[in-house]
Amino acid sequence: MVLSGDYLYAVHRTGIVVLDLSTPRQPAVAGMVVILQLTDAGDHASVDLAFAGTRAYLSFLPSSYYQAVASIFMTDVSDPFQPRLVAAVQTSIHAQ
Numbered sequence: 001m002v003l004s005g006d007y008l009y010a011v012h013r014t015g016i017v018v019l020d021l022s023t024p025r026q027p028a029v030a031g032m033v034v035i036l037q038l039t040d041a042g043d044h045a046s047v048d049l050a051f052a053g054t055r056a057y058l059s060f061l062p063s064s065y066y067q068a069v070a071s072i073f074m075t076d077v078s079d080p081f082q083p084r085l086v087a088a089v090q091t092s093i094h095a096q
Helices: 036-041
Strands: 002-004 007-012 015-020 028-034 045-052 055-062 071-076 084-090
Touching: 002 045, 007 045, 015 055
Parallel strands: none
Antiparallel strands: 002 007, 007 015, 015 028, 045 055, 055 071, 071 084
């Protein structure tokens, strides 16, 4: 998870979820980026989330039980209510 201002960015089974924490007693989902490789991987994958400016980078390493390819997903989070997937790069190792 990464906290930036009033927003918390977290990895979910379906991708990246952005939570609006501007009202601490009533957090709300602001936006979401669906990443299909994560939805198919279930609980058998390793993921990391990092930030640089208005970009969020999610690294994905499938388990040995899942036949997906390790990847890095770059998302534009400049608008927390409409984050979007910008690019996906396949890797041969887990990037941290």
